[in-house]
Amino acid sequence: MEMESGAIDKICELRDEGAREKIGDLTFVRGEMKPVFFAPRPDPVKISTLTGLVAYLEKNIDEIKKPELMLHVEDVKRVSLVSKLCGINRKRDIFATATVDEKLQEYPFERYMVVEEFVIRLRSMFQLNPDLERIIAYTSNLSSGMAVQTQDDGISQTLTVKVGVTGALKRTETAPVIVILKPYRSFRELDQVESNFLFRIRTDEDGKNPVCALFEADGGKWRNDTVLNIKCWLEGAIKDIAIIA
Structure with a gap:
């Protein structure tokens, strides 16, 4: 027996309503009871050099508030420009990331x-x-x-x-x-x-x-030394933003 499309839609509607519960101004997903937020965030500008990252900050095309920013040296090949904790879900916006170009070749160690x-x-x-x-x-x-x-x-x-x-x-x-x-x-x-x-x-x-x-x-000591080296370079190029390594 075929079910009418209207009945199918009603079942789907009831299923979706049952998956969430509203408590006060917050909506939670049933089961895990995690709050559901709509918090649109910017797509980070992708940059391949540290000088490009500095230029992005100096031009400040997006008119972001520099005192609320932080440069995070994540590893030897990646630096992110992030905001302080913001929004009801207390997350950071990522405005730009500088990542070493994957096309740049490196020496193949442990190979004769x-x-x-x-x-x-x-x-x-x-x-x-x-x-x-x-x-x-x-x-x-x-x-x-x-x-x-x-x-x-x-x-x-x-x-x-x-x-x-x-x-x-x-x-x-x-x-x-x-x-x-x-x-x-x-x-x-x-x-x-x-x-x-x-x-x-x-x-x-x-x-x-x-x-x-x-x-x-x-x-592997070179990794730690390189992260600190990146931090030192950025401190010489940028004066008004916190740099964390």
Whole structure:
């Protein structure tokens, strides 16, 4: 037996009415008894740089009240401009977010790669410092066809490099184990945070070519340092807004 459309509508209406209950000026959802609010909020402006976030604040196109704002450094790649607690539901408006562009490449740690690729990535994905120059100069002297054997005492790596067709010629070189580098891992306006890395060299699986890798060796401390670095940068660029990190 088919049910008339009017009856179906009435059932739906009764169901919806039963799902909510009005107490005073507030409407609650039955079961969880959570109040239902209509509190429209702005869509945040999406920005990819810290300088863009500063420009948004300086221009103040949306005429927001700066004393009621706060910059929240959420992590090494995201900063949000938020309001104080507002409205009957006591939530914060998010006016803008600055997020590092996902298209910006970062160095692939814990991955061995041939010398040419290794040097290219060092030059393009790190800020220049003495240890970077040192590693580039060292690895640039390695080439395909060189078989290497390493001994590690925790301070340096001793490499025995076999050269020539027969490998009869050998030379011994010393490479650092721990290096201090400044990879791009946050907003590019910043002076990137230095941290320790484990530098490793070995021969590839075919035993024909030297390959190199870097491993993070600071226990993740760079993340905390970078958040504080972002806060310091913002404090130098903006004077009248609270900055929380």
